[in-house]
Amino acid sequence: MPITEGTVDCMQLADGFGFVAIRTGPNTLEAFILYFGDQRSPGPIALWIPELSIALARGLKVSISHGSSSAFIDALQINSP
Amino acid sequence: MDSHAKLQKLTTPGRPALATTFDRVAEILAKAPKAPLRLQFSILEVEIDESMVWSVVVDEDGGRAASGPSGQADVEVITQAETWWAMAEGRLSPLDAFLSGRMRVRGNIELAKRIFLVDLAAGSAELPEWLR
Numbered sequence: 453m454p455i456t457e458g459t460v461d462c463m464q465l466a467d468g469f470g471f472v473a474i475r476t477g478p479n480t481l482e483a484f485i486l487y488f489g490d491q492r493s494p495g496p497i498a499l500w501i502p503e504l505s506i507a508l509a510r511g512l513k514v515s516i517s518h519g520s521s522s523a524f525i526d527a528l529q530i531n532s533p
Numbered sequence: 534m535d536s537h538a539k540l541q542k543l544t545t546p547g548r549p550a551l552a553t554t555f556d557r558v559a560e561i562l563a564k565a566p567k568a569p570l571r572l573q574f575s576i577l578e579v580e581i582d583e584s585m586v587w588s589v590v591v592d593e594d595g596g597r598a599a600s601g602p603s604g605q606a607d608v609e610v611i612t613q614a615e616t617w618w619a620m621a622e623g624r625l626s627p628l629d630a631f632l633s634g635r636m637r638v639r640g641n642i643e644l645a646k647r648i649f650l651v652d653l654a655a656g657s658a659e660l661p662e663w664l665r
Contacts (some may be wrong), residue, residue: 482639488632522614522634
């Protein structure tokens with residue numbers, strides 16, 4: 453399963469969708485999907501959002517696991533500074 | 534899921550070949566007013582577990598497509614061949630492909646939105662409010 457590493461650039465959260473943009477290089481962002489509609493189980497999402505918020509606030513590096521051609525987050529790791 | 538703007542048809546009758554779809558992307562984007570750009574398409578062939586890379590470059594000399602990476606791409610699209618064909622044939626919108634977990638986009642996200650949801654779109658479709 454591919455892993456993308458970077459820092460959290462921004463998060464967009466609303467009723468029905470949640471996206472996060474990960475900065476992987478100076479001019480490179482990748483958009484990932486936390487949830488869209490009711491396609492995902494709410495449990496992991498409820499854990500990921502505060503973790504990503506902390507990573508955004510502190511500039512921590514994150515590692516996101518996802519499918520090779522999918523922007524849906526399958527697993528998330530937050531790394532210490 | 535709502536259906537969003539599909540791409541202009543990128544296929545030609547007779548001989549379906551990936552190259553022709555990227556030639557068509559280059560042809561369409563060369564007509565759209567914008568700064569020079571480099572796109573990269575990584576098309577995954579699941580059956581053989583390989584990816585084919587194509588690039589489209591648009592500059593003052595026009596638009597052209599080639600097999601292979603584009604160097605420093607402004608936008609990279611990563612998808613499976615089956616999904617790319619569905620988009621190229623106008624059966625699936627790029628936004629629906631992304632939202633259903635069948636396409637990744639990286640690089641300049643704002644530029645990617647404009648290219649795939651406006652410049653390459655078939656007709657003028659209104660973007661969802663959350664995407665504007």
